[in-house]
Amino acid sequence: MGFISNLLNIEGSEFKSITKPTAIKDFIGENDNLKVLEVLLSKLNNDEKKELVNKEIRAMKRGLQGEKTVDFELKNCILPFLYLHDIRIEYDGLVSQIDYLLITKKYICVIETKQLLGDVNINSDGEFIRVYKNKNGYENKEGMLSPIEQNKKHVNLIRKVLKEVFECDNVPLRSLVIMANPKAIIRKKYAPEEIQNQIIRAEKLGNYIENLENELRKTVFKEEMAFKIADYFKEKHTPINIDYEAKFGITEEDFSKEASINIVEKSICEVSEVDFNDIKNVEKSSKKKIDETVELSESDSQLAEKLKLYRNEKAKEEGYNALKYHYVFSGSTINNLVENKPKTTEQLFNIKGLGEVKINKYGNDILKIIEEYVANADKKIDDESNTKWELEMRNQLKKFRIEIAKKERIKPFMIFKDEQIDELIKVKPRTKDQLLGVKGFGEIKVDKYGEGILNVFNIDILY
Numbered sequence: 001m002g003f004i005s006n007l008l009n010i011e012g013s014e015f016k017s018i019t020k021p022t023a024i025k026d027f028i029g030e031n032d033n034l035k036v037l038e039v040l041l042s043k044l045n046n047d048e049k050k051e052l053v054n055k056e057i058r059a060m061k062r063g064l065q066g067e068k069t070v071d072f073e074l075k076n077c078i079l080p081f082l083y084l085h086d087i088r089i090e091y092d093g094l095v096s097q098i099d100y101l102l103i104t105k106k107y108i109c110v111i112e113t114k115q116l117l118g119d120v121n122i123n124s125d126g127e128f129i130r131v132y133k134n135k136n137g138y139e140n141k142e143g144m145l146s147p148i149e150q151n152k153k154h155v156n157l158i159r160k161v162l163k164e165v166f167e168c169d170n171v172p173l174r175s176l177v178i179m180a181n182p183k184a185i186i187r188k189k190y191a192p193e194e195i196q197n198q199i200i201r202a203e204k205l206g207n208y209i210e211n212l213e214n215e216l217r218k219t220v221f222k223e224e225m226a227f228k229i230a231d232y233f234k235e236k237h238t239p240i241n242i243d244y245e246a247k248f249g250i251t252e253e254d255f256s257k258e259a260s261i262n263i264v265e266k267s268i269c270e271v272s273e274v275d276f277n278d279i280k281n282v283e284k285s286s287k288k289k290i291d292e293t294v295e296l297s298e299s300d301s302q303l304a305e306k307l308k309l310y311r312n313e314k315a316k317e318e319g320y321n322a323l324k325y326h327y328v329f330s331g332s333t334i335n336n337l338v339e340n341k342p343k344t345t346e347q348l349f350n351i352k353g354l355g356e357v358k359i360n361k362y363g364n365d366i367l368k369i370i371e372e373y374v375a376n377a378d379k380k381i382d383d384e385s386n387t388k389w390e391l392e393m394r395n396q397l398k399k400f401r402i403e404i405a406k407k408e409r410i411k412p413f414m415i416f417k418d419e420q421i422d423e424l425i426k427v428k429p430r431t432k433d434q435l436l437g438v439k440g441f442g443e444i445k446v447d448k449y450g451e452g453i454l455n456v457f458n459i460d461i462l463y
Contacts, residue, residue, distance in 0.1 A: 015080045015105055015223045024230040025084040025237065027071035033242055034060050040244055046254035053248065066115025066180030066202075067099055073205040079104070079213055082230045087237045091161055095319040096154040101233060102209075103226050106216040107172040109209075110158055112151040115180045122191035122199075143306065143372065145313055147177045148195055153317065166229060171220050174212065178202050240321055300338045303373045307334045310369060314362065328362070329353050341370050390425055396456045397421050404449060415449060416440065428457060 034057065041053045067085065074083055081104040088097045100111035118132025121141075128144045155175045163169040179186050180202045188196050200208055221229075244250070311334065315325040333353035342348050348359050348366065398412075398421070405412040416424075420440045429435040432450050436443070441450075 015226070017223060018080045018082070020080055021074050021077050022080070022082050023075075023085065024082050024227075025087060025234050027067060027085045029064060029068065031060075031064075031086070032239065033244075034064070036241070037244060040250075043255050044250070045256040046250075049248055049250050049254045053244065056244070056248075062115045062117070063113070066113045066178075069115075069180040069202045070100060070111065070113050070178055070205065073202050074100070074102075077206045077209055079209060081105075081209070082226055084230060084233055084237075087233055088239055089157060089161070089233060089236055090238050090319060091157060091236070092164075094153075094157045094160070095317055096157045097316065098154050098158075101158070101230075103221070103230050104209075104213065105219050105221050105223070105226065106213060107174055107220070108158060108162075108229075109174040109176055109212075110151055110154045112147050112154070112175075112177045113180050114147055114177060116184055117181070119185040119187065120179065122186075122188045122195060124190045124192070126192050126195050142302070145309065148175070148198055150313075151175045151177060151198075161232075162229070165232065166225075168220075172216055176200065176208065178205060242321055303341075303370065304334050304338045306369050306373065307337055307366065310362075310365060329358060337366065337370065341374060342367065343371070393425050393456065394421060397424060397453070400449075400452050400456055404452070416445070424453065424457075429454065430457060 037053055037057050037060070041050060041057065044050045044053065071085065081102055083103065084098075084101045086097075086099060087101060089095070098110055099113040102109040102111060116130060118130055121129040121131060123129065126146065126148065128146050129141055130144045131139060131141050134140050152175060155173050159169070159173055162171055162173075175198050177199045178201070179199065182202070186199065186201070188199055191199075308331075311328045312325050315328045318328070320327050330353055333351060336351050336353065340347070340351065342351060345359060345363055345367070348354055348363050349356075354363075397416075401412045401415045404415050408415075417440070420438070423438050423440065427434060427438050429438060432446055432454070435441055435446050435450050435453060
């Protein structure tokens with residue numbers, strides 16, 4: 001047997017030098033990108049750009065808080081294993097940003113951490129819907145990219161590395177999504193069982209690890225091999241530094257006066273090292289971003305944001321930094337998609353910036369995002385129209401009832417009660433025969449009031 005084979009499939013093997021969870025790449029409460037953002041924020045003078053940077057800082061800190069929670073749970077497990085925090089792996093054209101990689105003697109677990117604001121609903125199709133309250137206290141719902149699908153890609157990369165680098169393809173791999181916000185409510189009872197089993201709260205992590213240890217009988221790693229795999233991923237970690245000035249379209253005018261002076265001085269010192277063609281390209285890029293900005297309705301802005309989010313996720317998966325997200329497709333292409341809302345692959349070919357290669361790669365996803373958006377928008381319009389129509393009908397029927405009650409000098413409820421108004425709105429009668437089918441309306445009442453009631457329902461009310 002070969003050297004690697006001797007380190008695999010060892011029945012009854014135990015980790016010897018480690019007796020508890022051991023971090024090969026430990027959790028750190030901040031990262032370089034966060035430091036860059038905080039320095040950038042301190043220099044900005046433009047309130048709009050400040051808010052964009054602040055929003056990014058808050059999101060990053062929330063993410064770090066979720067990862068800190070998971071780190072606490074890992075450190076308090078009773079079983080020995082190795083783990084790595086925050087590794088970005090590039091391998092054979094694939095890229096994965098993994099929150100935690102857990103290596104035990106029996107399996108490897110890829111962990112995706114989510115510290116979401118609000119609650120999460122997962123439907124029978126496995127789609128994730130985030131539910132949260134806006135500043136006015138109203139409940140909002142919006143779709144989000146599935147962390148299950150996201151983590152599946154990470155698992156596939158790890159599987160590929162294990163097979164091609166370590167010559168082992170019999171290692172059990174588990175995908176786990178941890179919801180780290182203790183206040184969030186996770187509604188997953190309608191989700192497919194496969195998805196339910198991959199989502200847990202942070203406080204359940206210890207139980208999950210112990211149960212999986214008992215469930216899997218076969219030991220696949222000696223301690224030495226576990227360390228080799230962990231060290232490999234630590235060495236292959238390739239952090240990415242994001243150009244936030246480019247991402248948020250920040251120019252020299254957005255900085256405070258003092259910061260601008262420092263930037264000019266730095267530019268003068270470094271001018272000999274600068275390629276002036278690069279400067280021109282950046283200027284063109286900035287101008288292009290301004291030119292691409294268009295006014296969208298609030299509803300269309302939501303669709304644009306969904307497409308942008310999808311574009312950015314794909315760019316990250318493919319290893320592009322923030323300055324190159326437009327390599328997937330540009331902002332003007334997003335605006336074109338929002339304006340035309342294509343329904344078929346053929347219609348996608350009419351969108352500027354989408355050729356055959358990009359349509360083959362992203363087309364189905366784009367069409368699905370647009371289809372879901374249009375369906376939800378239509379349903380919202382229908383619901384609002386129905387609500388307005390019902391309210392108008394109720395007001396008209398009450399007005400009619402009061403007028404007749406005054407003429408007959410009787411109480412309005414003696415004409416017809418509120419419960420009967422509800423029934424009328426349900427039935428929407430257009431003839432006397434239909435009116436006779438409404439509970440509480442006999443021949444006498446229909447003869448007396450039928451024509452007036454039908455006149456109410458025959459009014460054309462357009463919404």
